[in-house]
Amino acid sequence: MLTTVMLVALAALPGAQQIDTILPAPSGTELRVNLMQGDVTVRGWDRREVRVQSAHGGLEVRATNGTIKVGTDILRGGGHVQSVTLSVPRDMAVELSGTTLSADLADLDGEVSVSTTHGGIRLAGGSAYIRLHSLQGDVHIRGARGRIDAETNQGDVSVSASSGPIRAHSLNGTVTLEHVVSDAVDAYSLNGDIVYEGSLEAGGTYSLSTHAGDVVVKVPVDAGVAISASTFGGAFETAFPVTLQKAESGGRTVTLSLGDGGARMELQSFGGTIRLERP
């Protein structure tokens, strides 16, 4: 554990000096990045070190008490847009935050948390708790294995080729889950469509809900799932024959079961179409 405080590689002149520094990162060290505006690229590597690179300077890099902190150094030219590249041990916990921050992360196995007000987030890989939140920006996750929590207000959310419990929420965008393996899915959009193509595990629960968009579920031929579909002003459609078990609320909520009905799926669209398709 790092017990000393280090202040390294500060740009000496406002906005002028490139940063390229390497800090030791023993197991358990965390990375915390907070930028006012800029792009951050994070890549996992097989060294127990963190390398910080920035072409424009204006960064403060500190290592203290088991945490490496990278932040905007406003006194040294940090007011401008920054582009930062970080190489980190794969198992390192990484936390990024910023006001206007775009993040691109890959090859990480530790916890990942990104919170930005304006900016997109892209993650490839990941195998622990993954929390990616943006107020305005798309959130894309591919190839993750872990507990996924992805959210944006104004933007799309996509999770592909991933496994683990998934929470994917957007207020005004499309939520797309493709080629996922999960037994717990919570997908929500207020104004956008929801598309789900993935496993339907026995005992699993799948909740897909939108207000104004459509819900499209691609149901494997051999799936066993009990489905409840509710709408108010929309419609329920299916691309293959099904037998409805029950219709309630004047037909606005229908239930049906496919196969052994082992998975539970709740589909809701207030004003859009709920559609079952084959992959």
Place this chain on the structure above:
Amino acid sequence: MTDPWTDRLSELVDGDLDAATAAAAEAHLTECAACAGIVADLRAVARRAQELRDREPVRDLWPGIAARVERHDAVTSLSRWKRLRKRRVVFSVPQLAAAGVALLAVSAGTVWLAIGGGGAPSPVPGTAPAVVVSAPPSLTLAGYEPAVRELELVLAEHRDRLDTATVRVIEASLATIDRAIAEAAAALEEDPANPYLTGHLATAMRRKLDVLQQAAALAATSS
């Protein structure tokens, strides 16, 4: 410059930090007046949420809620939601569906799910991973609107700290939610016995709380 502790202060107030981090945070508060002020505000809000939570939930509120929501179609908000957000209730979808979800009483900060007139169900151990359902907030008129007003006040007080782009996004988000709430409320008036609509309206209102909380937190922690 953004203080790195600002993102952790709500966790501190909620008691979610480990002992060492909490101690470090408390030490930071002694040196940082801005963070100390934020924590004081959050703790005050938490106390008020506790007071609201202790109120008796009112049953059979939906007609009143629907009317109320319709009347105030630009109603912004509900209360500060740190606690509500933290207290998501874990239910399986079948629990919600089969129980027919009679709703709920959420007074600021608490989610009560009254299923079949019974008490709030507990997450069933060993059944994970259940879907984490953002439990539809119930709305007691006594708790909802004061909570809304309080969050609005927090936001208004610090609104000038937000950049125009952020304000625009927040306003667009709230407008979208307001439309959804108005539509859901109108639908519920037409079909008051529809449990889906009940949950849908509550979810939309909860969503609005989330956005207001998010906006208030951004405003309060922006420099």
